[in-house]
Amino acid sequence: MTENAERHTRYLTAENVAAALHVHPDTVYRLIREGRIRAVNIGSEAKPSWRIHPAELLTWGEK
Numbered sequence: 001m002t003e004n005a006e007r008h009t010r011y012l013t014a015e016n017v018a019a020a021l022h023v024h025p026d027t028v029y030r031l032i033r034e035g036r037i038r039a040v041n042i043g044s045e046a047k048p049s050w051r052i053h054p055a056e057l058l059t060w061g062e063k
Contacts, residue, residue, distance in 0.1 A: 012051065017057065037052060
């Protein structure tokens with residue numbers, strides 16, 4: 001993926017990922033904490049707001 005395309009990629013929320021994986025959002029948060037799904041915190045440490053790259057769904061299925 002080019003740098004320009006990467007900049008325009010829409011990152012997913014934990015809720016989006018939960019819906020795609022047919023799991024509860026708490027499961028996604030647990031997978032993030034365990035390092036099984038990579039995510040970026042765009043919030044604060046006290047109140048995290050996680051975003052997940054769409055490609056992470058593909059790689060997660062391979063793990």
